Amino acid sequence: MPAGNGKVSDAQQLGRAAQSGTRFAADDPDVVVIVGSGAGGGTLAHELCRQGIRTVVLEAGPHLTADDYHQLEWPAFNQMAWLDPRTTSGSWRVARDFPNLPAWTVKAVGGSTTHWAGACPRFKEHELRAQETYGGGIDGASLLDWPIGLDELEPYYEKAERKIGVTHRHGRPPLPANNNYKVFANGAERVGYRGYATGPYGTNAEPYDGRPASVQDGFNFQGDKSAAKWSTLVAELPKAAATGKLDLRADAHAVQITHDARGRVDGVLYVDADGALRRQRAKAVCVAGNSIESARLLLLSSSPSHPDGLANSSGQVGRNYMRHLTASVYARFPEPVRMWRGETMAGVITDESGHDPDRGFAGGFYMETLSLGPSFLAAFLDPGAWGPEFASAMDRYERTAGMWLVGEDMPQATNRVTLNTDVSDQHGLPVPNVHFDDHPNDVAMREYAWGRGRALFEAVGADDCTLTPPYPTTHNLGTCRMSSRPEDGVVDGFGRTHDVPNLFVSDGSVFTTGAAANPTLTIVALAIRQAEHIGEQVRSGAL
Amino acid sequence: MATVTPASAGIDLRTLTHMVRAMFPHERFPDGPYERTAAAIVEAAGDDVRLHGQLEQGLRELDAAGGARFAELAPDAALAILRGMSGTAFFEAVRSKAILTLYDDREVWSLLGYEGPSFEHGGYLHRGFDDLDWLPEPRVEEVG
Numbered sequence: 169m170p171a172g173n174g175k176v177s178d179a180q181q182l183g184r185a186a187q188s189g190t191r192f193a194a195d196d197p198d199v200v201v202i203v204g205s206g207a208g209g210g211t212l213a214h215e216l217c218r219q220g221i222r223t224v225v226l227e228a229g230p231h232l233t234a235d236d237y238h239q240l241e242w243p244a245f246n247q248m249a250w251l252d253p254r255t256t257s258g259s260w261r262v263a264r265d266f267p268n269l270p271a272w273t274v275k276a277v278g279g280s281t282t283h284w285a286g287a288c289p290r291f292k293e294h295e296l297r298a299q300e301t302y303g304g305g306i307d308g309a310s311l312l313d314w315p316i317g318l319d320e321l322e323p324y325y326e327k328a329e330r331k332i333g334v335t336h337r338h339g340r341p342p343l344p345a346n347n348n349y350k351v352f353a354n355g356a357e358r359v360g361y362r363g364y365a366t367g368p369y370g371t372n373a374e375p376y377d378g379r380p381a382s383v384q385d386g387f388n389f390q391g392d393k394s395a396a397k398w399s400t401l402v403a404e405l406p407k408a409a410a411t412g413k414l415d416l417r418a419d420a421h422a423v424q425i426t427h428d429a430r431g432r433v434d435g436v437l438y439v440d441a442d443g444a445l446r447r448q449r450a451k452a453v454c455v456a457g458n459s460i461e462s463a464r465l466l467l468l469s470s471s472p473s474h475p476d477g478l479a480n481s482s483g484q485v486g487r488n489y490m491r492h493l494t495a496s497v498y499a500r501f502p503e504p505v506r507m508w509r510g511e512t513m514a515g516v517i518t519d520e521s522g523h524d525p526d527r528g529f530a531g532g533f534y535m536e537t538l539s540l541g542p543s544f545l546a547a548f549l550d551p552g553a554w555g556p557e558f559a560s561a562m563d564r565y566e567r568t569a570g571m572w573l574v575g576e577d578m579p580q581a582t583n584r585v586t587l588n589t590d591v592s593d594q595h596g597l598p599v600p601n602v603h604f605d606d607h608p609n610d611v612a613m614r615e616y617a618w619g620r621g622r623a624l625f626e627a628v629g630a631d632d633c634t635l636t637p638p639y640p641t642t643h644n645l646g647t648c649r650m651s652s653r654p655e656d657g658v659v660d661g662f663g664r665t666h667d668v669p670n671l672f673v674s675d676g677s678v679f680t681t682g683a684a685a686n687p688t689l690t691i692v693a694l695a696i697r698q699a700e701h702i703g704e705q706v707r708s709g710a711l
Numbered sequence: 712m713a714t715v716t717p718a719s720a721g722i723d724l725r726t727l728t729h730m731v732r733a734m735f736p737h738e739r740f741p742d743g744p745y746e747r748t749a750a751a752i753v754e755a756a757g758d759d760v761r762l763h764g765q766l767e768q769g770l771r772e773l774d775a776a777g778g779a780r781f782a783e784l785a786p787d788a789a790l791a792i793l794r795g796m797s798g799t800a801f802f803e804a805v806r807s808k809a810i811l812t813l814y815d816d817r818e819v820w821s822l823l824g825y826e827g828p829s830f831e832h833g834g835y836l837h838r839g840f841d842d843l844d845w846l847p848e849p850r851v852e853e854v855g
């Protein structure tokens with residue numbers, strides 16, 4: 169893989185190169201169809217194409233590239249976010265504050281890798297054995313051990329880190345300290361933390377793999393105009409396209425996965441940009457639409473022989489939806505911080521990421537730097553807030569530092585994506601309903617994490633802090649979980665559905681448990697591993 | 712038969728402007744951002760009859776709630792009236808639209824010290840991304 173100071177390409181050229189114009193016939197018997205082009209689908213596409221496998225990617229959203237991106241929060245949100253109608257239920261605050269926006273993900277080529285921040289921690293060994301480690305004493309949690317261990321994942325973590333060009337790993341240098349990090353790291357030092365650094369992070373500190381170094385332009389959540397940040401749009405899909413094996417179809421919204429009399433999937437029906445219904449024949453189908461849409465598509469693909477949805481003999485499709493702990497702390501200081509300058513999340517503290525039940529909860533969490541502009545901060549700081557106290561907090565925007573708290577939340581069978589047949593989307597399809605109740609363990613961890621975040625900022629002189637609740641979910645996990653036994657989950661250790669031998673799930677839906685780490689690196693590692701498995705199956709004639 | 716009503720007809724823009732300022736009181740903000748925010752709410756009501764109805768009726772009540780027109784009330788008195796109305800559909804309609812508009816206003820950004828998009832200026836790499844000088848330079852590498 170090229171490294172160092174080689175030739176650097178323009179972000180616009182890279183993004184456009186995702187589309188090569190290759191088209192495979194609708195009845196081509198040799199095509200693998202991937203639904204979704206994000207961390208899972210986009211990586212899988214590249215890794216299949218490299219093996220010579222003809223691949224059609226159906227992406228529901230448009231093909232946006234660098235020149236299209238707005239560097240303004242609301243216009244960018246309205247351009248990129250998945251805003252198709254959805255409904256919510258349950259006791260989580262998102263259902264009250266944002267009832268039709270349970271999640272903040274991207275509907276565009278590249279999926280949510282075009283708005284991910286870049287934090288790249290790996291899972292820990294014990295997090296793949298949560299049932300064993302956390303024990304049976306957690307009422308209401310549907311904990312299950314992953315069917316794979318860290319030893320099986322480690323080679324793929326290494327490949328994923330090299331692919332992304334993660335800072336602090338494999339010779340990649342760290343990013344420098346920005347202003348928000350200076351507050352964060354000094355606070356960490358003063359409360360006795362040692363595990364602070366500017367990464368590992370998925371944005372280049374120096375040119376790497378044909379992409380430039382960061383110019384500290386911020387706006388990580390609004391697309392990337394420079395391509396310093398890894399995304400499938402500028403890294404995986406252009407490379408897949410260059411093989412001649414990728415047929416990328418944007419504005420292609422999957423409606424139903426079809427199957428033959430033996431129960432093997434044989435195609436995908438989708439609506440194209442003109443609203444026409446089309447069919448693509450497939451020798452295998454890989455679903456990578458992010459947890460809400462992946463579960464929804466399997467449920468939408470019900471048939472007389474699969475009345476509860478495809479690959480759902482376990483009844484587990486849609487269940488065990490997780491969204492990570494998520495909370496934030498914003499602190500105001502006597503002196504300027506200017507947190508918006510530079511890479512949004514190039515700051516990680518690992519000290520609280522282990523499992524230490526003495527803290528009053530199972531699992532751990534990371535602390536990471538975070539910044540929002542005034543437009544978003546006003547909406548998310550304390551949803552529903554107004555009045556002099558709120559205005560005073562906003563008035564000190566320039567002197568504000570921010571951090572995000574991301575940790576493991578407990579899977580629960582009742583936290584669930586279902587079809588809401590009372591509400592239809594623009595294509596007439598039932599919308600997904602997302603039901604979520606916090607588990608007491610989630611509440612205990614959040615309270616503790618808020619306290620630690622506040623203590624950290626107070627240690628460097630914060631005047632006051634706001635403890636910000638979770639906003640619409642960016643880390644959507646579970647809903648098609650991996651399990652050893654078919655009755656416990658939806659897919660096996662390679663992401664192949666237990667019920668259908670040529671149907672795979674290829675995104676964060678397969679997470680058996682959520683772990684504390686930001687999920688993208690693990691989704692990419694699993695996609696590389698799955699692509700090897702599919703390649704072997706294709707070469708052996710099993711697929 | 713209904714007559715066609717222009718978007719702003721029946722809506723007291725002055726009272727609405729004062730309502731937005733009382734909701735989000737920043738001493739250093741001039742009238743401009745509050746006036747633009749109120750105008751944006753009225754504009755939204757042009758496409759939203761429910762919002763128009765809530766605004767027209769709600770602002771009349773707001774004006775009648777104190778001993779004087781709402782715009783003439785002292786800040787504390789105005790705040791007390793708003794607290795009494797918080798949670799109502801009228802109040803939420805104004806609050807939710809105001810918060811999205813006021814803090815998205817370029818003059819407000821400037822007043823808050825926010826510099827906004829940077830890519831066209833070469834990012835913040837040479838424009839102060841690391842200029843914080845009231846704390847020591849921290850380590851950026853991992854330990855152990």
